[in-house]
Amino acid sequence: MAEEGRDIDRDVLTSHRIDLHIHTVVSPCAEIEMIPPLIVERAVELGLDWIAITDHNTAEMVEAVQRAAATTGLKVLPGMEVQSREEVHILCLFDSLAQALQWQAIVYDSLPAEKNRSEVFGAQYVVNHTGDYLRENDRLLLTSTTMSTETIVSRVREMGGLPLAAHVDRPTFSLLANLGFVPEGLALAGLEISRWQTVEGFRKEHPHLAQWPLIGSSDAHQLSDMRPRTQAKMAGRKIGELELALRGELGRGLVVED
Ligand SMILES: [Zn+2]
Numbered sequence: 001m002a003e004e005g006r007d008i009d010r011d012v013l014t015s016h017r018i019d020l021h022i023h024t025v026v027s028p029c030a031e032i033e034m035i036p037p038l039i040v041e042r043a044v045e046l047g048l049d050w051i052a053i054t055d056h057n058t059a060e061m062v063e064a065v066q067r068a069a070a071t072t073g074l075k076v077l078p079g080m081e082v083q084s085r086e087e088v089h090i091l092c093l094f095d096s097l098a099q100a101l102q103w104q105a106i107v108y109d110s111l112p113a114e115k116n117r118s119e120v121f122g123a124q125y126v127v128n129h130t131g132d133y134l135r136e137n138d139r140l141l142l143t144s145t146t147m148s149t150e151t152i153v154s155r156v157r158e159m160g161g162l163p164l165a166a167h168v169d170r171p172t173f174s175l176l177a178n179l180g181f182v183p184e185g186l187a188l189a190g191l192e193i194s195r196w197q198t199v200e201g202f203r204k205e206h207p208h209l210a211q212w213p214l215i216g217s218s219d220a221h222q223l224s225d226m227r228p229r230t231q232a233k234m235a236g237r238k239i240g241e242l243e244l245a246l247r248g249e250l251g252r253g254l255v256v257e258d
């Protein structure tokens with residue numbers, strides 16, 4: 001087999017509909033319908049074939065969604081939406097569940113030792129692959145870690161993960177709103193625009209960020225938020241391929257529809 005991403009003539013490039021920012025019931029702000037079987041069913045209905053589970057500061061629901069998708073063609077990427085100490089949301093994507101759980105241990109260590117108050121923030125349900133209730137995650141997840149944005153990005157890279165700045169067009173919890181700029185040398189793979197922004201609109205508003213690749217994701221907190229908006233041409237559903245697609249290298253590419 002050719003070394004991954006090297007032998008361009010032998011790589012078979014195919015198009016994938018992707019949505020790499022989806023919350024489940026363990027996110028206190030997500031709807032109760034965001035359980036594994038319904039997320040998988042909705043994704044298949046929409047023609048998505050690659051999704052990422054990115055709950056706030058936890059990866060506890062990734063495996064259940066992967067199990068729910070096991071008999072479909074849908075691939076579920078392990079991920080997390082981490083909140084930095086500057087209240088910036090960073091999407092952290094990994095190829096393997098083991099990497100995501102290793103990252104989760106680091107994130108848990110950098111969360112305050114406080115319990116979730118479900119009456120204030122919402123319940124954080126952990127369910128199995130069929131959607132049956134297992135327990136509640138009692139950590140306070142909807143809060144900042146003690147890690148800076150730079151630390152999160154560099155540590156995710158060190159672990160072989162792929163960091164993206166989440167919903168950069170939004171007025172809260174975003175790199176551009178909270179820091180006001182993209183720090184020099186920040187090793188992000190790209191910037192995510194929310195479903196309220198178009199590529200054209202973002203490019204017009206931020207001409208100085210023209211060098212940054214953009215990806216469109218749903219940030220779904222309910223099933224009707226999910227979107228088959230981004231199409232990626234890649235030689236397989238791996239984060240290394242996603243990074244090539246973001247950069248438009250080796251024949252890979254990515255198109256974000258409005
Ligand atoms: Zn967010």
Ligand SMILES: [Zn+2]
Binds near residue numbers: 220
């Ligand atoms: Zn989110």
